[in-house]
Amino acid sequence: MxxxxxxxxxxxxxxxxxxxxxxxxxxxxxxxxxxxxxxxxxxxxxxxxxxxxxxxxxxxxxxxxxxxxxxxxxxxxxxxxxxxxxxxLHGKLRKLMRHREGAYVVEDMYVLYATAKQKQQMIKEFWGSEYAFFRNADNEKTIVDVCNESTEKRKLIASNLQGTIKASVEKGSTGFQILHAAMGEYIQIFEGQEVRDFIEMLQDQVAELVHTPEGCDVACTIIAKATAKERKAILRGLKEHALTLVKNEYGQLVLQVIFMTVDDTVLVNKTFSHEFKEDINLIIANKFSRRPFIYLLNGLDKSYFSPLVLKDIHKYMEASKETSKKDQDVRRKEILKNYIPLFYDAINNDPYTILAENMGAQFALELLLNNDFPELVEEPRKKLLSSIIDAIKGDLEKEDHLLSNRFTPRLLKTLIQGGKWNNKEKKVVKVEGLEEFIGVPFAKQVAEELFDDGEDKDALKVWISNNQGAFVIVSLLDSLGKDSNFGKKVKKSGKFIKKQEESNKGAHLLTKVLSL
Structure with missing residues (x-):
């Protein structure tokens, strides 16, 4: 119009x-x-x-x-x-949250339109009548600060929050973010029987919480504090939502907390393994869903977990001390043993597709460097190392060549060097127990299969002229030595290396390594 x-x-x-x-x-x-x-x-x-x-x-x-x-x-x-x-509407939010129509309005106000200050005021209204009537009551204080002032005040606020939460859950509003925020306030102050009652109320509906940051915090807290019986009920409710859970930005942390707190690892594997099996190739190459499995392979590596996430995880671990008794590393290995064959199968069945994703290449590296079950993965590891070499053969000039990705060259260099580079110590930290697979053995295999004169006489020059390829050759020289057969072969291309453009940083480093 x-x-x-x-x-x-x-x-x-x-x-x-x-x-x-x-x-x-x-x-x-x-x-x-x-x-x-x-x-x-x-x-x-x-x-x-x-x-x-x-x-x-x-x-x-x-x-x-x-x-x-x-x-x-x-x-x-x-x-x-x-x-x-x-x-x-201030002062009427608790009443609206119990109303079928009004709850949706309050949710939209909170999620889409309220400022940070307004959100804080809205949540405080759930503390009780005093905060609904006096808009700026205890304005600068947190719920913990206010509850620490008196036992009576804590009881009153806890009772008001519990009543609002229960009524909203019964109305079918468990998925609302504002309710998750109210729950987030409650879990900071609940104690004793209140904890048991709260978990019982939500144990079948945890899947409704995991899609928001506030709900994720609530879900992780109740899993950490739950008893074995309560955790069994929580896992039963999550089973049909397993894929949605692991692919969610916040839900993946809930799965990791399950991996880190639930002592019944047989139950954990039974609940999730079958649900993940068909999509494991997608899960390990996804930014969010791979994180719980990175934890299984490599623990709480700071390369993958930010200080803020680690702070939250340690908070949940502290909360789980009363109900989680098994040693953390024992629990991790019991779950990993179930998944590690699936990881190898997924990558070996389609190595190029997984390695073409930066996240997939990163995951493959952590998988290869894990040595918790050497006998279980000996053959799959050998197959995967060979598959990686096969996947990087071909024309480096093509856009879809794996070397054009950010993490594939890093994957190659780490495997050739036999461990990760420690920037603090300025040296490569070798992985114990993998000496027969990575390091010199893998470097020899790469040199033979990629730069054998019988296969492709120009392959070495092609890799030297490629910036990332030249860096890989530097790592081969570090591993095999400048005086090895491969080192001598590279030296013969000295003139070609010196002719490379200044933008080829890898070739420039080669001239220093070879003292050309």
Whole structure:
């Protein structure tokens, strides 16, 4: 519709509904007309509609049709209009959270439109009547600070939060982020029987929590504090959501906490193994879903877990001390033993696809460097090392060659050197027990299969002229030695190496290594 026609119609509708807009917005057909007006009219007219509806926002929020207009006003309205709506509904949020229609309005207000300060005020309202009435009561204090002031105050706040949470869960609002935030407040102060009651209320619905940061924190906390019987019920509820859980930005941490706290590792494997088996190749190459399995392979490596995540994990481990008795490393290995054959099968079945993903190449490296079950993976490891060499053969000039990825050259260099580079100590830290697979044996295999004169006489020059390829050759020289047969072969290309452009940093390093 042309803008001038739409503006003319907006003017006509406004002239008809001005003064009676409060009656129109609660009717299913008229409400849609006003919603369209809000969408297309000017800022000044939206502000006028907001003022005309003042003192009607609670009725709108609890109306089957009016709630949609209220959402439209929040979406298209000005900062001042949103503040007006939030101010009028302040003190009524606990009541709205128990209402079928109102709960959706409160959720949208919290997730999409409230500022950080407004969110804090909204959550404090769930603490009790004092905080609903006095908007700035204990403004700078956390729930822990307030509850530490008196036992009576803690009991009252805990009771109010528990009541709101229970009513909302019974109404089917467990998936709401604002409810997760309220739960996040409650888990900071609950104690004794309150913990058991809270876990019992949510043990079948943990899957509804894991998609938000607040819900993830709640889920991890109750898993950490749960008894063996409660954990069994939680895992049963998560089984059918296993793939959604592991692929979620926050859900993957919940799975890791399960790996780190549940002593019944047979139950853990039985719950998740079958669900992951078909998609394990996608899981290990995904930014989020690979993290719990990186933990199984390499523990809490700071290369993969940020200080903030590690802080949270240690908090959950501390919370689990009363109910988790098994040694952490024993638990990790018992779960890993179940998955490690699946990891090798997934990569060996399609090495190129996995290694073409930076995350997949990283995971393959951690898998190869893990030596928890040497007898179990001896043959799969040999096969994978050969598969990696086969996967990097071919024309380096092609865009899809694995060497063009960020992590594949790093994977090669680490395997050739026999361990990871320690930047602090300025040396390669060799992996004990893998000397017959990586390091010199792998370097020899690479040199023979890629640079054998009988196969491709120009292969060495092609790799030297490729920046990343030249770095791989440097690592081969470090491992095999400059005086090895391979080293002598590289020296013969000295003139070619010196002719490389300055942008080829790998070739420039080669000249230093060979003292050319």
């Amino acid at each position: 042309p803008k001038e026609v739409r503006d003319k119609l907006c003017d006509e509708i406004w002239s008809l509904c001005e003064g009676v807009i409060g009656d129109l917005v609660l009717k299913h057909d008229a409400s849609r007309v006003v919603q369209t007006l809000v969408k297309y009219c000017s800022k000044e007219r939206r502000d006028a509609i907001c003022l005309a509806l003042k003192s009607n926002y609670y009725n709108l929020a609890t109306s089957a049709y009016g709630k949609y207009l209220l959402i439209k006003l929040l979406h298209y309205g000005s900062k001042e209009s949103r503040e007006l709506i939030l101010s009028e």
